[in-house]
Amino acid sequence: MTRRIVVVGGGAAGMGAAGAAKGTDPSAEVIVFTGYEDAAYSPCGIPYVHGREIASFESLFMATKQQYVDQGIDIRYETTVASIDVKAKTVTTTDGTVERYDSLVLATGFDYADPDVPNSDLGGIYYVKNIRQAMEWDKVLDTVKTAVVDEATPLGAEMVTALAHRGIETHLVDPAPWAMSSATDPDIMEPVQESWIEMGAKLHFNTKVTGFVGDGGKLREVTTSQGGIQADLVVVATKKVPNVELATAAGLKTGMSGGLIVDGRMRTSVSGVYAAGDCTEIPHGVSNVPIQGLSGSHAYAQGKVAGVNAAGGTREYQAVYVPWGMVAGKWMIGGVSFSETLATALGVPFVVGNAQGISRARYYPDVKPVKVKLLAEPEHLRLIGAQLVGGEGIKERADFLAMAVRTGITINDLATMENVYSPPIGALNEPISLAAQNALSKLGK
Amino acid sequence: MTRRIVVVGGGAAGMGAAGAAKGTDPSAEVIVFTGYEDAAYSPCGIPYVHGREIASFESLFMATKQQYVDQGIDIRYETTVASIDVKAKTVTTTDGTVERYDSLVLATGFDYADPDVPNSDLGGIYYVKNIRQAMEWDKVLDTVKTAVVDEATPLGAEMVTALAHRGIETHLVDPAPWAMSSATDPDIMEPVQESWIEMGAKLHFNTKVTGFVGDGGKLREVTTSQGGIQADLVVVATKKVPNVELATAAGLKTGMSGGLIVDGRMRTSVSGVYAAGDCTEIPHGVSNVPIQGLSGSHAYAQGKVAGVNAAGGTREYQAVYVPWGMVAGKWMIGGVSFSETLATALGVPFVVGNAQGISRARYYPDVKPVKVKLLAEPEHLRLIGAQLVGGEGIKERADFLAMAVRTGITINDLATMENVYSPPIGALNEPISLAAQNALSKLGK
Numbered sequence: 001m002t003r004r005i006v007v008v009g010g011g012a013a014g015m016g017a018a019g020a021a022k023g024t025d026p027s028a029e030v031i032v033f034t035g036y037e038d039a040a041y042s043p044c045g046i047p048y049v050h051g052r053e054i055a056s057f058e059s060l061f062m063a064t065k066q067q068y069v070d071q072g073i074d075i076r077y078e079t080t081v082a083s084i085d086v087k088a089k090t091v092t093t094t095d096g097t098v099e100r101y102d103s104l105v106l107a108t109g110f111d112y113a114d115p116d117v118p119n120s121d122l123g124g125i126y127y128v129k130n131i132r133q134a135m136e137w138d139k140v141l142d143t144v145k146t147a148v149v150d151e152a153t154p155l156g157a158e159m160v161t162a163l164a165h166r167g168i169e170t171h172l173v174d175p176a177p178w179a180m181s182s183a184t185d186p187d188i189m190e191p192v193q194e195s196w197i198e199m200g201a202k203l204h205f206n207t208k209v210t211g212f213v214g215d216g217g218k219l220r221e222v223t224t225s226q227g228g229i230q231a232d233l234v235v236v237a238t239k240k241v242p243n244v245e246l247a248t249a250a251g252l253k254t255g256m257s258g259g260l261i262v263d264g265r266m267r268t269s270v271s272g273v274y275a276a277g278d279c280t281e282i283p284h285g286v287s288n289v290p291i292q293g294l295s296g297s298h299a300y301a302q303g304k305v306a307g308v309n310a311a312g313g314t315r316e317y318q319a320v321y322v323p324w325g326m327v328a329g330k331w332m333i334g335g336v337s338f339s340e341t342l343a344t345a346l347g348v349p350f351v352v353g354n355a356q357g358i359s360r361a362r363y364y365p366d367v368k369p370v371k372v373k374l375l376a377e378p379e380h381l382r383l384i385g386a387q388l389v390g391g392e393g394i395k396e397r398a399d400f401l402a403m404a405v406r407t408g409i410t411i412n413d414l415a416t417m418e419n420v421y422s423p424p425i426g427a428l429n430e431p432i433s434l435a436a437q438n439a440l441s442k443l444g445k
Numbered sequence: 446m447t448r449r450i451v452v453v454g455g456g457a458a459g460m461g462a463a464g465a466a467k468g469t470d471p472s473a474e475v476i477v478f479t480g481y482e483d484a485a486y487s488p489c490g491i492p493y494v495h496g497r498e499i500a501s502f503e504s505l506f507m508a509t510k511q512q513y514v515d516q517g518i519d520i521r522y523e524t525t526v527a528s529i530d531v532k533a534k535t536v537t538t539t540d541g542t543v544e545r546y547d548s549l550v551l552a553t554g555f556d557y558a559d560p561d562v563p564n565s566d567l568g569g570i571y572y573v574k575n576i577r578q579a580m581e582w583d584k585v586l587d588t589v590k591t592a593v594v595d596e597a598t599p600l601g602a603e604m605v606t607a608l609a610h611r612g613i614e615t616h617l618v619d620p621a622p623w624a625m626s627s628a629t630d631p632d633i634m635e636p637v638q639e640s641w642i643e644m645g646a647k648l649h650f651n652t653k654v655t656g657f658v659g660d661g662g663k664l665r666e667v668t669t670s671q672g673g674i675q676a677d678l679v680v681v682a683t684k685k686v687p688n689v690e691l692a693t694a695a696g697l698k699t700g701m702s703g704g705l706i707v708d709g710r711m712r713t714s715v716s717g718v719y720a721a722g723d724c725t726e727i728p729h730g731v732s733n734v735p736i737q738g739l740s741g742s743h744a745y746a747q748g749k750v751a752g753v754n755a756a757g758g759t760r761e762y763q764a765v766y767v768p769w770g771m772v773a774g775k776w777m778i779g780g781v782s783f784s785e786t787l788a789t790a791l792g793v794p795f796v797v798g799n800a801q802g803i804s805r806a807r808y809y810p811d812v813k814p815v816k817v818k819l820l821a822e823p824e825h826l827r828l829i830g831a832q833l834v835g836g837e838g839i840k841e842r843a844d845f846l847a848m849a850v851r852t853g854i855t856i857n858d859l860a861t862m863e864n865v866y867s868p869p870i871g872a873l874n875e876p877i878s879l880a881a882q883n884a885l886s887k888l889g890k
Contacts, residue, residue, distance in 0.1 A: 012873070042806060042808070042868070042873075044806070044866065044867070044868055045806060045808055045809070045868050048809065048868055048869065053809070053810065053869070054808055054809060054810070054868075059808035060808055062807075295865070295866045295867075296866050296873060297863070297864055297865070297866030297873050297874070297875075298863065300873060300874075301861075301863075317861075318861055320863060321863060322863065323863050323864060323865045324865060324867075325865035325867050325870055325871060326867045326869075326870070327867070327869045327870060332870055334865055334870075361487060361489070361490060362507075363487070363490060363499055363504035363505055364490070364493065364498070364499060365498065365499070392837070393838060393840070393841045394870060395838070395864075395865040395867065395870040395871035396838045396841030396842055396845065396871075397841055398865050399845065399862065399863070399864045399865055399871075399875060399877075400841065400844065400845035400848070402862070402863050402864075403845070403849070403854065403858065403859075403862055404848070406858075406863075407852065407854055407858060409848065409852055413848065413851075413852060414848075416746075416762075416763055417844065417847070417848055418742070418743065418746075418765060418766060418767065418768050418844070418847050418848075418851075419742055419768060419840075419844045419847075420740070420742070420768045420769060420770035420779060420840040420843050420844055421489065421740045421741050421742035422489065422740075422769075422770050422771045422772070422840065423487070423489055423490050423493055423499075424493065424498065424771075424772045424777075425770055425771070425772060425777055425779075425839060425840040426770060426840035426841075426844075428457070428487075428741060428742050428745060429742070429745075430742075430844060432844075
């Protein structure tokens with residue numbers, strides 16, 4: 001009998017699951033429900049169109065609807081699943097259609113945490129998520145003189161950069177003392193924050209958004225714990241919260257982060273139901289603490305694992321170490337796993353190694369600084385975290401260091417690493433190696 | 446009593462040794478002999494000045510002579526060591542000066558293999574090595590219409606790129622069927638070779654230089670196994686041969702590559718005598734075959750190990766896996782350890798994984814292709830080699846993959862690696878991971 005696989009969600013996790021399911025069992029019937037008009041575009045590109053780094057929203061679409069038809073994936077656009085009956089193995093849409101499944105993959109994503117302040121229903125309050133809405137908001141941005149970005153999360157950092165680049169007076173408001181403080185240390189963020197100021201942005205740290213004040217239903221002022229900011233627009237870039245209402249109503253279990261609990265095969269607590277992406281939580285490889293709200297790349301990889309297993313195959317997902325990276329202000333930043341701030345807060349012992357290196361030979365045109373900060377356990381010397389800020393090669397180094405953390409590479413290994421030396425592409429001394437040497441020297445080694 | 450450390454050679458290995466020796470034992474007397482007028486410039490930058498990528502030779506100098514004086518390193522410029530008496534522990538210079546040593550570090554570098562053809566003493570035959578000579582040759586290049594590069598070694602590839610970029614009609618002659626064939630496969634080099642042709646270079650593979658024909662003592666024609674090439678200049682970019690005459694005359698042992706045999710502490714076969722850089726040979730970590738002629742970065746690292754040990758400290762150098770990378774034509778290329786060609790020649794079993802990926806989101810400006818080719822052992826899946834060709838992030842990936850080979854990371858690890866996904870700096874799918882997945886799929890995994 002034909003296997004029937006239903007996927008709820010048309011983002012990276014959902015489309016990854018659908019494609020992998022079809023690849024694993026080409027005879028399977030694969031149905032994807034999405035509440036939106038589109039599937040498979042890159043929401044991560046939206047800030048860059050707003051910032052005029054990318055010319056058009058059209059380029060963000062990855063595949064045409066016909067390509068999914070050709071692949072045999074049946075996408076039901078603008079169709080919201082209202083409930084799941086895990087005993088009957090059916091889903092019911094808001095318009096009353098009932099679909100049976102053999103395997104169900106939930107890829108319902110995230111919502112931004114409710115700012116939980118008065119008047120959050122005013123016009124001019126922008127949640128960056130859907131591409132059609134972004135196209136409308138982009139027209140609004142042409143009329144905006146002053147914008148507030150609520151919280152210096154990764155999206156908040158991208159949006160400050162984008163709006164400032166577009167020439168809008170942009171205020172960043174965050175309750176912590178520096179940007180992206182859950183993943184970073186202040187020494188790493190300092191050049192980024194300086195560059196935002198150079199770009200004309202106003203930074204309000206140690207400051208909480210307390211309310212929105214309207215005028216004829218439209219935002220006029222954002223009130224904060226440090227006073228009011230006159231603004232036409234606020235971008236709500238609060239923490240990502242897993243979207244699990246549908247799942248919990250059906251009895252699926254969530255964990256301490258609020259995300260759906262899944263095992264290595266992305267199976268939820270209910271037989272036949274898989275989950276992937278921002279609606280799940282995944283154990284962190286170093287701390288074993290379940291975390292959620294990872295990248296689109298994680299969502300896609302998890303979706304593929306869920307899809308393979310949902311279609312009768314066998315694939316395991318791993319604990320995550322979460323390499324991250326982005327352009328913020330005039331810099332590239334990135335890292336993996338623990339910052340000094342987080343390790344200190346958790347009471348994890350560590351030694352820090354720092355290095356200020358360069359990306360090419362010091363005399364080669366367009367040579368860029370590359371600052372590396374490494375954290376290692378002082379006893380066995382295993383790498384447990386890294387942060388980088390520089391001008392090029394940040395993403396590739398973060399990927400490398402994530403694998404280093406995962407596979408137990410030590411700062412001894414990194415201190416003695418070989419590196420490519422060629423004037424146009426690499427310096428005599430690799431900054432990662434210099435940072436590891438610095439950490440060893442602090443330990444007297 | 447003050448320790449006396451004599452270093453022969455003022456390149457990366459020699460200056461690395463001198464600095465590390467002084468750092469290990471600040472009271473030591475450290476003397477460096479160099480036959481040249483300068484120490485501590487970057488010879489690796491010379492092709493880029495010739496190619497007009499770098500504005501001046503002056504920028505290649507890393508430190509002033511005064512800086513070495515301030516560090517307490519006594520450099521004897523334009524002074525050639527003629528002999529070593531390992532029993533008396535002395536060196537004698539060509540002008541008859543005798544210096545006693547407690548530890549001696551030999552960092553005598555390499556020479557280009559003699560092209561061993563008639564008339565190799567003509568004017569117009571250029572060996573790229575010394576910066577003062579390069580300054581003179583750079584003036585000659587202003588008068589050159591047609592140049593031949595003898596052999597597509599890494600230096601040959603850099604010089605073809607540089608001379609073509611400068612607008613000189615450049616012929617590359619190499620006996621192998623493709624460029625840098627000892628480290629690369631033809632599929633990796635194909636785009637590079639196409640780009641050389643686009644830049645106006647003429648490629649003569651499967652062709653050997655057989656002689657030089659002069660006119661009034663100056664080169665007029667390079668004869669090859671496939672006919673003559675009228676040319677004003679030939680760059681001899683043959684294989685690097687270790688410069689060991691001084692050492693072998695003193696009784697030091699050389700290995701199968703012709704380089705000085707050293708142990709992990711860079712000790713030669715004679716007590717109290719260390720060696721580092723291109724005059725030595727180092728075991729390859731995968732094959733255990735001793736190899737020589739590595740990069741300036743290797744020379745510097747080996748020099749530091751030799752210097753530490755020569756000054757009474759303890760440091761170990763490791764087997765090498767030799768990440769390499771460069772700009773060749775319009776591409777960046779790089780890799781580590783075995784190519785498919787070399788693995789096949791050695792009878793090493795392997796599986797290949799290929800991927801054509803991208804460096805940023807496909808819609809982000811200046812996104813570049815990144816092609817990755819991985820070799821792994823089919824049984825334990827350990828990575829044994831990699832090659833890359835692309836537009837950015839090649840050096841950083843080669844460094845990563847070198848550490849992967851060294852630490853036994855498998856294509857399973859790489860297939861499931863996490864990666865940074867952020868439109869301006871990294872694509873959804875990391876090309877290394879895609880190549881590893883491709884290799885696994887060939888093994889039915």
